[in-house]
Amino acid sequence: MIDVKELAFSYKQQQSFITDLSFAVSPGEIFGFLGPSGAGKSTLQKILCGILRNYNGSVTVLGQEVKHRSKDFYQQIGVDFEFPNLYGKFSGLDNLKYFASLYDQETLDPLLYLERVGLSEHKDKKVAEYSKGMKMRLAFVRSILHDPKLLFLDEPTSGLDPSYARTLKEMILEQKKLGKTIILTTHNMHDAEELCDRVAFIVDGGIKAVGTPLELKSVKTEVEVRYGYRLQNQIKQGKAMLTELNRDERFLKHLEEGSLTSIHTKEATLEDVFMDVTGRRLI
Numbered sequence: 001m002i003d004v005k006e007l008a009f010s011y012k013q014q015q016s017f018i019t020d021l022s023f024a025v026s027p028g029e030i031f032g033f034l035g036p037s038g039a040g041k042s043t044l045q046k047i048l049c050g051i052l053r054n055y056n057g058s059v060t061v062l063g064q065e066v067k068h069r070s071k072d073f074y075q076q077i078g079v080d081f082e083f084p085n086l087y088g089k090f091s092g093l094d095n096l097k098y099f100a101s102l103y104d105q106e107t108l109d110p111l112l113y114l115e116r117v118g119l120s121e122h123k124d125k126k127v128a129e130y131s132k133g134m135k136m137r138l139a140f141v142r143s144i145l146h147d148p149k150l151l152f153l154d155e156p157t158s159g160l161d162p163s164y165a166r167t168l169k170e171m172i173l174e175q176k177k178l179g180k181t182i183i184l185t186t187h188n189m190h191d192a193e194e195l196c197d198r199v200a201f202i203v204d205g206g207i208k209a210v211g212t213p214l215e216l217k218s219v220k221t222e223v224e225v226r227y228g229y230r231l232q233n234q235i236k237q238g239k240a241m242l243t244e245l246n247r248d249e250r251f252l253k254h255l256e257e258g259s260l261t262s263i264h265t266k267e268a269t270l271e272d273v274f275m276d277v278t279g280r281r282l283i
């Protein structure tokens, strides 16, 4: 679906921002770009969807070199970038009707999808009067309206209230079930873990690691154990590395005496691994 080989890209102010980058995305995958602000996630997305064309190397998307994409390329991809480009003087429904009219193929029913993202009652309101979250939900619907094979989503849930963030995540997973390929940009490790089949760690315009969230986390083998125990009518807490628990005298004593009150492991998060691999925090 996407095949990037030896990609190189410079901004005027930032020469050689991307150098020698190669990766591939299979059909039906949700592939995440995870990285902090300024890492190059949006730049990569803009290259993949044909907005930035002055790159070197090869970027094949849907079988086409994006630099020389054909006219029907945009019929097959959907784009939802962070700052939605919507028409403020049109209503939400009219925005969707207008975008639907740009496509050759039949589109989804705008009313049905406005309802799903909680915008039915605001469908006739001018988009200029929408809140940021309302615009984001509308922009998401716009990106899937023409039933594209490939979706580019840039922070689709950032800043949404939890219930709409959940709705959008369910709709993203629904798109995957329909066989769509999705490139999802995020700096939220929870979203990356919940939604992505594979995740690429992006820093300084490069990919520092790629894998499933489980594979990436399994690199970090040091697991900490925290346990609670009862001592003179008080609950105290102890900790040890899992590999050293069998030599932790306090733990063994309370285990034998039956005075342990809790045990839990603190497993590595994607953010822990991200910091280990890249030396950077996600935010």
Ligand SMILES: Nc1ncnc2c1ncn2[C@@H]1O[C@H](COP(=O)(O)OP(=O)(O)OP(=O)(O)O)[C@@H](O)[C@H]1O
Pocket (backbone or CB within 6 Å): 011, 012, 013, 014, 017, 035, 036, 037, 038, 039, 040, 041, 042, 043, 044, 187
């Ligand atoms: N049009 C541009 N001209 C020059 N430099 C740019 C341009 N757009 C982005 N950059 C620079 O390229 C780098 C990567 O930016 P990019 O927007 O791709 O990062 P990002 O990972 O998407 O960040 P965020 O999470 O904040 O959106 C940054 O240093 C940014 O300043």
